[in-house]
Amino acid sequence: MLRVSSLVFIIGAICSYIPLFMGDSMLATIFFAAGVTISLFIWYVLAINRDAHYKELVKKGFFDDKDMRANKLFMKRRAIPYVIAYTFSFTALQLSSMGAMKVLIENAYVLSEISDTAKLMEVLGKEYMIYSAVFLVSLISTAFLFYKLIDIIYNDEVKMQLIVSKKKRIPALVPGPISIWTVVLFTLISYGVFSWYFRYKLMIVQVLYGRFREKLKEFEKSTQKEEDVKKQFLQNTESAEKLKERYSSLLENAQDVNKRKEVIAALFRDLGKLSTKDAGTILRDLFDKALLSESEYKKLFKLLF
Numbered sequence: 130m131l132r133v134s135s136l137v138f139i140i141g142a143i144c145s146y147i148p149l150f151m152g153d154s155m156l157a158t159i160f161f162a163a164g165v166t167i168s169l170f171i172w173y174v175l176a177i178n179r180d181a182h183y184k185e186l187v188k189k190g191f192f193d194d195k196d197m198r199a200n201k202l203f204m205k206r207r208a209i210p211y212v213i214a215y216t217f218s219f220t221a222l223q224l225s226s227m228g229a230m231k232v233l234i235e236n237a238y239v240l241s242e243i244s245d246t247a248k249l250m251e252v253l254g255k256e257y258m259i260y261s262a263v264f265l266v267s268l269i270s271t272a273f274l275f276y277k278l279i280d281i282i283y284n285d286e287v288k289m290q291l292i293v294s295k296k297k298r299i300p301a302l303v304p305g306p307i308s309i310w311t312v313v314l315f316t317l318i319s320y321g322v323f324s325w326y327f328r329y330k331l332m333i334v335q336v337l338y339g340r341f342r343e344k345l346k347e348f349e350k351s352t353q354k355e356e357d358v359k360k361q362f363l364q365n366t367e368s369a370e371k372l373k374e375r376y377s378s379l380l381e382n383a384q385d386v387n388k389r390k391e392v393i394a395a396l397f398r399d400l401g402k403l404s405t406k407d408a409g410t411i412l413r414d415l416f417d418k419a420l421l422s423e424s425e426y427k428k429l430f431k432l433l434f
Contacts, residue, residue: 130181130339131174133332141167142325165223169216171328172278176208178335179282182289183207185342191292204288208281215274222267229260272313279309283331290338302338369407372399373414380420393421397429 145164148157186192290301315323376396383389400408416426
């Protein structure tokens, strides 16, 4: 699970808004570009974390059940393509707005003396019209993609956590889906400040839930290991009991000397496959039942231990 430091959020927000109070246009552009870059980087990290969580659930079969398939239909497989599209759209929006503003500033004196709209458009020229058209299209696409990013990254995260909580009884860290229009409204009212806060909170949710999943994996591994040890112990115990019963019968019926030697040789071989404790227990039990002579017992004991 990737994590972006809170310091990066602070630096990104400062770089995004400090140009509004700067007189140096070149320096303001540099700061603004840095802020935009950090903002897009955060979107990418959030999308990567979301996609990783989705792939993990698919791999574990959380979407195989019929009641889960319905939830899957409402979730996109990947969020990264939407972030890429948002990057191009948002960049086009910023560049077109800067281009249009540049044209307006260059013709500010002339425009102040023109009141006719047709004449105004003629003075601004095709360059301004192109910038305006690109700005309008990119504004609509950016708003749409921003809406989709909130839905895919945040609300899908909520759905995935709820799916896990239902199937594995793990509590979700988020109560439920958020109203996307509320986020959009607060983002517009706050001039984008709420977007930084929203993404920061979402990052915290992703990181905390990721850590929780890692702890759960460690617990499941330790539990599985304990179960494997218990299972192996039971298998060894069962194997030792069967071995003891088998050789008790063989030694009891082995009256011929050569046959007895073959049985003892086989006993030595099979005891060597067991743990020291189990082998010693079986050997002692056979000796106590007088199925092994003292010399045979001592010889086997010496060879095995």
